[in-house]
Amino acid sequence: MSSIDLHVHTTASDGTYTPTGAVREALGKKLAILGIADHDTTGGVREAEEAARGTALALVPGVELSVGAEEYEIHVLGYFIDPDHAGLQDVLLRLRGARDLRNERIVARLRELGAPVDLGRVREIAGDGSVGRPHIAKALVEAGHVASQGKAFGRFLARGKPGYVGRERLSPAGAAEAIHDAGGIPVLAHPGKLGSRRRIEELLAAGMAGVEAFHSDHDEAQVGLLLSIAEEGGLLVTGGTDSHGPDSDRPIEIGSVDVPEWVGQRLLEKAPSGWAAAS
Numbered sequence: 001m002s003s004i005d006l007h008v009h010t011t012a013s014d015g016t017y018t019p020t021g022a023v024r025e026a027l028g029k030k031l032a033i034l035g036i037a038d039h040d041t042t043g044g045v046r047e048a049e050e051a052a053r054g055t056a057l058a059l060v061p062g063v064e065l066s067v068g069a070e071e072y073e074i075h076v077l078g079y080f081i082d083p084d085h086a087g088l089q090d091v092l093l094r095l096r097g098a099r100d101l102r103n104e105r106i107v108a109r110l111r112e113l114g115a116p117v118d119l120g121r122v123r124e125i126a127g128d129g130s131v132g133r134p135h136i137a138k139a140l141v142e143a144g145h146v147a148s149q150g151k152a153f154g155r156f157l158a159r160g161k162p163g164y165v166g167r168e169r170l171s172p173a174g175a176a177e178a179i180h181d182a183g184g185i186p187v188l189a190h191p192g193k194l195g196s197r198r199r200i201e202e203l204l205a206a207g208m209a210g211v212e213a214f215h216s217d218h219d220e221a222q223v224g225l226l227l228s229i230a231e232e233g234g235l236l237v238t239g240g241t242d243s244h245g246p247d248s249d250r251p252i253e254i255g256s257v258d259v260p261e262w263v264g265q266r267l268l269e270k271a272p273s274g275w276a277a278a279s
């Protein structure tokens with residue numbers, strides 16, 4: 001157990017704790033510092049700040065941006081961002097909208113290709129989850145255009161097929177800039193799985209001020225590598241569970257990743273002057 005958890009999701013994105021619930025859980029576990037970092041939204045920050053006001057818990061406002069790097073997605077954390085910053089909100093809106101827009105474009109493309117599906121039906125198939133290509137594939141099967149979901153990808157939806165539409169992505173440098181502009185500190189999230197030191201350092205060079213070394217997915221060797229990269233580059237170190245709350249796909253408990261106290265102290269030293277006054 002640790003007294004610091006800088007990476008927690010709430011119902012503002014895909015977590016199952018409400019922002020107030022996450023703060024209560026952190027208080028119950030006697031945490032000293034809690035960071036709220038929802039995917040592509042700051043919608044939970046104000047409520048969490050309110051819930052933490054007057055308590056012993058230091059609430060760090062944060063966000064976790066989805067960023068495109070080459071073929072895959074990486075995440076960039078932003079700490080101490082102004083959650084209401086207009087420029088950041090613009091970027092977040094675009095990130096949240098990119099997925100919806102992409103689905104609309106795929107469906108339009110399919111119509112042109114003579115394999116129409118109804119977007120409303122696609123949304124129904126997805127249920128509570130966010131809509132994506134697998135749901136469009138199911139709709140294609142339902143509508144009788146293909147015999148199986150695999151065929152839907154093979155004929156239409158896979159990369160390079162006529163119904164494929166790429167997603168608009170934010171670059172690592174764009175993410176770092178948006179976070180900077182909103183007064184925040186950009187931190188490369190859970191880079192352990194990115195593999196080589198060189199790749200990680202390349203991404204950090206896109207304007208990151210810190211690296212998330214402690215994370216529920218990182219083993220000891222990865223933590224060691226990231227700490228040494230941070231030291232060499234003079235970067236801030238952060239850490240957290242990436243808890244998405246109970247009954248989620250990441251039901252790891254808040255505070256259950258061992259984050260050393262110096263990590264929290266050094267981050268709080270970088271807090272903007274307005275932050276201390278607000279808490």
Ligand SMILES: [Zn+2]
Pocket residue numbers: 064075189190
């Ligand atoms: Zn992430």
Ligand SMILES: [Zn+2]
Pocket residue numbers: 007009037064242
């Ligand atoms: Zn996360």
